[in-house]
Amino acid sequence: MAFDGLLEDPVIQKYLHDLVGPRGMPVAAAPPDGEVTDEELSETLDLELNDVRRALFILYENDLAEYRRVRDEDSGWLTYLWTFHYENIPDNLEEEMFRLADALEQRLEYESEHQFYLCEGCSLRFEFEEAMEFGFECPECGTQLESMENTGMVEATEQRLAEIREELNIESEVEA
Incomplete structure (x- = not known):
């Protein structure tokens, strides 16, 4: 399977980069067709073998690569033959978006209920109960704590959550 068109998508490039990091990106960005060993990738990409293996195992953990082991009958050494499965990326991204939606819902609830x-001096934020325990004085610098308006954060979270729900084609719990 050729992954060329898929790998040109900047969202997918960022997803892969976030998974494997800059040192593993050459491995993720250049998946060969068919099976390949970690040593072959290391040599072809001129990378340290440990960096290649780390990237391969991260891809494996995210269902984007698989391996099969072959034992050399003479030496007993195991060789790992890797195959890439980037067709799983869209499903992985959708799962990430559902997790993000859940996290935003929890954050929205927290921000709305507190x-x-x-x-202002330390930029530390306290819930009402904490502020009350400290006598409305910052425990770090002793400055008087000021009531904080978080309407902007709540509105931004609501907007982002609505965008994600629309993209995932799910209704909000309020609308349902």
């Missing part, structure tokens, strides 16, 4: 106080 009142916050801010130390």
Whole structure:
């Protein structure tokens, strides 16, 4: 399977980069057709073998690569033959978006249900109960804590959550 068109997508490039990091990106960005050994990839890409193996195992953990072991009958050494499965990327990205939607829902609930106080000097934020325990003074610098308006954060979270829900074609719990 050729992955050329898929790998030109900047979203997929960022996803792969976030998974394997800059040192593993040459491995992720150049998946060969068919099976390949980690040693072959290391040599072809002029990378350290450990960096290649790390990237391969991250791809494996994310269902984007698989391997089969072959034992050399003479030496007993195991050789790992790797195959890439980037056709799984769209499903992985969708799962990530569902996780992000869940996290945003939790954050929205937290931000909506709490009142916050801010130390403008230290930029520390406290829930009302914490602020009350500290006598509305910053425990770091002693500055008076100010009531913090988080409406902007709540609105931005709601907007981002609505965009993700629309993209995933799911209704919000409020609308359902």
